[in-house]
Amino acid sequence: MARCGGDVSRHRKADLETVESLCQGLLDDVMLDDDKCRAMFGYLQEWPDLASMCHSASLLGEPPLAPEASNGSGSSGGGGGFRKRRPDSCLEAKGKSNSVCKRPRGKQQPCDPDQMAAVVGKGKTERARAGAKKKAELALPKDSPATSESTVTAGQKTDYIHVRARRGQATDSHSLAERVRRERISERMRYLQELVPGCNKVTGKAGMLDEIINYVQSLQKQVEFLSMKIAASNPVVNFNIVEDLFSRQLSQAACNPAALAAMAPPIGQAEPSCLQMSPLQQMQTPAGCPGFGLEMIVNNNLFSLAHGGSMSAAAAASVPAGASVESCLNVHGAAGWDIGSQSLFSGFDAPFQSVQSDSLLDNLKMEM
Amino acid sequence: MRGPCNTMAFKQGFLGSLLLSLQSCKATMMSLEERKRAIKSSADIAMATARGVTGARWPRAILSSSSSSSSSPCKTQGKVRRCKNIVRRYHCHKRRRRDGNGTSFFARTASSSSAEVARRLVKKRTRVLRRMIPGGELLDEISLLHEAMDYVVHLHAEVDVLRRVSKALRRRSDASSGRSASSAQLHEGTVQVSGGSELNPC
Numbered sequence: 220m221a222r223c224g225g226d227v228s229r230h231r232k233a234d235l236e237t238v239e240s241l242c243q244g245l246l247d248d249v250m251l252d253d254d255k256c257r258a259m260f261g262y263l264q265e266w267p268d269l270a271s272m273c274h275s276a277s278l279l280g281e282p283p284l285a286p287e288a289s290n291g292s293g294s295s296g297g298g299g300g301f302r303k304r305r306p307d308s309c310l311e312a313k314g315k316s317n318s319v320c321k322r323p324r325g326k327q328q329p330c331d332p333d334q335m336a337a338v339v340g341k342g343k344t345e346r347a348r349a350g351a352k353k354k355a356e357l358a359l360p361k362d363s364p365a366t367s368e369s370t371v372t373a374g375q376k377t378d379y380i381h382v383r384a385r386r387g388q389a390t391d392s393h394s395l396a397e398r399v400r401r402e403r404i405s406e407r408m409r410y411l412q413e414l415v416p417g418c419n420k421v422t423g424k425a426g427m428l429d430e431i432i433n434y435v436q437s438l439q440k441q442v443e444f445l446s447m448k449i450a451a452s453n454p455v456v457n458f459n460i461v462e463d464l465f466s467r468q469l470s471q472a473a474c475n476p477a478a479l480a481a482m483a484p485p486i487g488q489a490e491p492s493c494l495q496m497s498p499l500q501q502m503q504t505p506a507g508c509p510g511f512g513l514e515m516i517v518n519n520n521l522f523s524l525a526h527g528g529s530m531s532a533a534a535a536a537s538v539p540a541g542a543s544v545e546s547c548l549n550v551h552g553a554a555g556w557d558i559g560s561q562s563l564f565s566g567f568d569a570p571f572q573s574v575q576s577d578s579l580l581d582n583l584k585m586e587m
Numbered sequence: 588m589r590g591p592c593n594t595m596a597f598k599q600g601f602l603g604s605l606l607l608s609l610q611s612c613k614a615t616m617m618s619l620e621e622r623k624r625a626i627k628s629s630a631d632i633a634m635a636t637a638r639g640v641t642g643a644r645w646p647r648a649i650l651s652s653s654s655s656s657s658s659s660p661c662k663t664q665g666k667v668r669r670c671k672n673i674v675r676r677y678h679c680h681k682r683r684r685r686d687g688n689g690t691s692f693f694a695r696t697a698s699s700s701s702a703e704v705a706r707r708l709v710k711k712r713t714r715v716l717r718r719m720i721p722g723g724e725l726l727d728e729i730s731l732l733h734e735a736m737d738y739v740v741h742l743h744a745e746v747d748v749l750r751r752v753s754k755a756l757r758r759r760s761d762a763s764s765g766r767s768a769s770s771a772q773l774h775e776g777t778v779q780v781s782g783g784s785e786l787n788p789c
Contacts, residue, residue, distance in 0.1 A: 400729065407732040414739055425705055428712040431735060435719050438742040443627055445749040450622035452757050 597741065598748050600637030605748070608633055628653065634745045643737045644730075648722025671724045678727055 408427055412418040418430045608629035632653055635646035716731065717723040720738050723731055 403729050404732065407729065407736065411732060411736055411739075414736060423705070425708040425712060428709060428716060431739075432712060432716055432719065435716070435735065435739060435742070438739070438746055439719070441746045442630060442742070442749060443623070445746065445753050446626035446630060447619070447623040448753045449749070449756060450619055450626050452753065452760050453622075 594744060597637050598744050601633050601745060602748050602752070604633035604636045605630055605752075630745060630749060634741055638741055643734060644722045644726065645720060645734055645738050652721065674725045 415434045635649040638646045640647045
C-alpha cells in the first residue's frame with residue numbers, strides 16, 4: 220500500500236496475479252479437473268430418467284415395448300397396472316377385444332416382422348410362461364436374462380414400478396419389491412463408485428460404504444483444515460477478504476462519480492461479476508481496452524457504493540506503506556461497512572445464477 | 588448438458604455467498620478457534636445456499652440447523668430430535684418387517700453366517716453415513732445414497748474453492764509481509780500453517 224507509483228503498480232500486479240489466478244482457476248480449471256463432477260452433476264439432474272434410459276437401452280426390444288407398456292398400464296384401470304391387479308385385468312382383457320394386458324401383446328409380437336430382434340427374447344419368455352403358467356399371470360413376461368425395471372416414459376410419473384420376474388424365482392410382491400429396492404441401491408452404488416476415488420477395486424456394499432464414509436470424512440476434515448488455514452493467514456477481526464483483495468482497485472477507481480448513476484444492475488450481482496471481471500479487466504487496461512475500462516470503473520464504483528461511499532476507499536488509499544491489513548480496516552467507519560455489507564447480504568437473496576452474470580462471463584471469454 | 592454450467596455456477600455462487608457471509612460476521616476480537624469455526628459455518632451455509640433447496644435434502648437440513656442454533660435452540664432442537672427418533676424407529680421397524688418376510692429368516696438364526704456378518708456391517712456403516720450427511724437421519728437407504736452422492740459432489744467443489752481462496756490469501760499476505768516488518772509474525776504463522784498443510788494433499 221505504498222504511495223510511490225512503482226510500488227503501487229508492483230503491489231497491484233502481485234495482488235492481481237493472485238486474485239486473477241484464483242478467478243481464472245474458477246473459470247477455466249473447472250473444465251479440466253471436474254470431469255467426474257460434471258458427469259455427476261448431469262446424472263443428478265437427470266436421475267429419475269436415467270434409470271429408465273439405462274435399462275431400456277440395454278435390453279432387447281425394450282423401446283418398442285415401452286410405449287406399449289405405457290399404453291397398457293395407462294388403460295388397464297385407474298392408476299396403472301400394479302402387479303397384483305394385473306392378473307385380474309389380464310383375465311378380463313383376454314375376453315375383450317382390446318388387449319390391454321401385456322401378455323397377449325407379447326404373444327402377438329413375434330408375428331410382427333418389424334420386431335424380429337425381440338423374437339429371441341420372446342422365445343424364452345414363451346417357454347418360461349409355459350413352464351409356470353400360474354405365476355406368469357402374476358409376473359410380466361421377461362425380455363432379457365437380467366431383471367429389468369421398466370418405468371413409463373420419462374414424461375409420465377407412475378406410482379407403480381413394473382418389474383419382470385426372473386425365471387424360476389419367487390414372484391410374490393414382497394420379493395419383487397425387495398428386488399426392485401436392491402436394484403436401485405446397487406445402481407446408486409455404481410454411480411458412487413465412479414465418484415469416489417479408489418472405489419473401483421472394492422466390491423460389495425459393505426466395502427463401498429466404507430470407502431464412501433472415509434471419503435466424506437476426509438472431505439469434511441479438509442474443509443475444517445482449510446478454514447483453519449484461512450483463519451490463520453487472515454488475522455483480522457473482520458473478514459473483509461474481498462476488501463483486502465480489491466481495496467487497491469477501489470482506490471484507483473474512486474474518482475468517477477458520473478458513472479455511478481449510469482448503471483444500475485442489482486447490487487447482489489455486482490459481487491460475482493466483480494470477482495471475475497475486475498482482475499481480468501485490470502490486466503486488460505494496460506493493453507488499452509476501452510470498453511472494459513468503463514465496466515471496471517462502474518463495477519468498482521458500485522462496489523464502493525455498496526460499501527458505504529468512496530470516501531472510505533480514498534481513506535484506505537492514504538494508509539502508509541508499512542501498515543498491515545488491520546490498520547486499513549480500522550480506518551473505515553465500522554457502521555458504514557456493516558450497513559453496506561448488510562445491504563449486499565439482503566440483496567443476495569436473489570438467485571445468483573442469473574443470466575446476466577453468465578452473459579458477462581461469456582463476453583469476457585470472447586474478449587480474451 | 589447442464590453439467591459444466593452447474594459446477595461453475597455452483598462455485599461462483601458458493602464463493603460469493605462465502606465472502607458475503609464472512610463480511611457480515613461480527614467485528615469482535617476472536618481467537619483462532621472462533622475464527623475457524625466462523626469460517627467453517629459460513630462455508631457450510633454458503634454451500635447450502637448456493638446449492639438451493641431443490642432436489643436434495645441436505646441444504647435445508649444445514650440451513651435449518653444453523654438457524655435453529657442461532658435462535659431458540661432448546662425447543663426446536665428437542666422437537667427435531669423427537670421427530671427424528673420417531674422416523675428412525677418407523678424405518679427400522681419397516682425394514683425389520685420386510686426382512687422377516689424375505690429370504691433371510693433362517694440366516695438370522697445362524698449367528699456366524701457370512702451373509703449375516705456382511706449385513707451387520709452394512710447396517711453399521713449405513714448408520715455412520717447417516718450421521719455424517721446432514722439431514723440423513725430421516726432418509727431411507729436409497730435416498731441416503733442419492734443424498735450422499737449429491738453431498739460428495741458439492742463438498743468436492745467447496746474444498747476446491749476454499750483451497751484456492753486460502754492460496755490466494757496466503758500469496759497476498761506473503762507479498763505484503765515482504766514489505767513490512769510488523770507482519771513478520773503473520774508470515775511465521777502462515778509458514779507454520781503451510782508446514783502443517785504439507786501433510787494433507789492440498
